[in-house]
Amino acid sequence: MINTPDVAQHDALVACCKALASPIRMSMVRLIHASNEPLCACDIEQSFDLSQPTISHHLRILRDAGIIAATARGTNVYFHIERAQLMALACCIEQFAQPNGVSA
Amino acid sequence: MINTPDVAQHDALVACCKALASPIRMSMVRLIHASNEPLCACDIEQSFDLSQPTISHHLRILRDAGIIAATARGTNVYFHIERAQLMALACCIEQFAQPNGVSA
DNA sequence: CATCTATATTGACAGACATCTATATTCGTA
């Protein structure tokens, strides 16, 4: 979670930005968001012209940043957006867009 | 500006995240935001243990992403936050945090 | 248990990025 102490927050914030700092991963987030159900890794894989390990790699980065979460069902893994994390990220960025000293 | 057509928006979004995907640059944004006046490059330089060219390099990346803007006064260059851009970024991210189909 | 399917891990490699030193540019001032 991003809303924690200073240094940790800073690092988490950077980690989230880093995770989103790739056209592929940004598209993945879009895709998962656009789906109304959790999205299976194999479905995600079919939306990109990349090898299965590469897809897995990107999904892991998004997961490690806390932007998406995974649920295993059988041999499949389903991903969904971690809303709280993205909301916290948005709030942090929004603060930079506010005049200094304004809290909301 | 981020709020434009699809592909361009996607790229701009990624570019902003990429610009913020570095502890140094995130700190710079914090620093500039924390200052109530536009901040001189030389002041920024003194806050980091990095060479002047490296500082210049990072500031340029933030500028190119539209996150900060520069104003030259004499031989000095002053930087300020580009609020609209950061606000647009925050809004885009916030949308991913909302259930699909919800606009606000 | 053997095998198939879905996903993850490993290792290798090319391209991108951060950093530095050296140098150029631009502006103010003597």
Place this chain on the structure above:
DNA sequence: TACGAATATAGATGTCTGTCAATATAGATG
């Protein structure tokens, strides 16, 4: 105009990142 100070650019270099092929792991099913 010549010099000094602030910033930018160029080139070199080590490190990180994205990608793939090969392989491992885990679960389903015959």
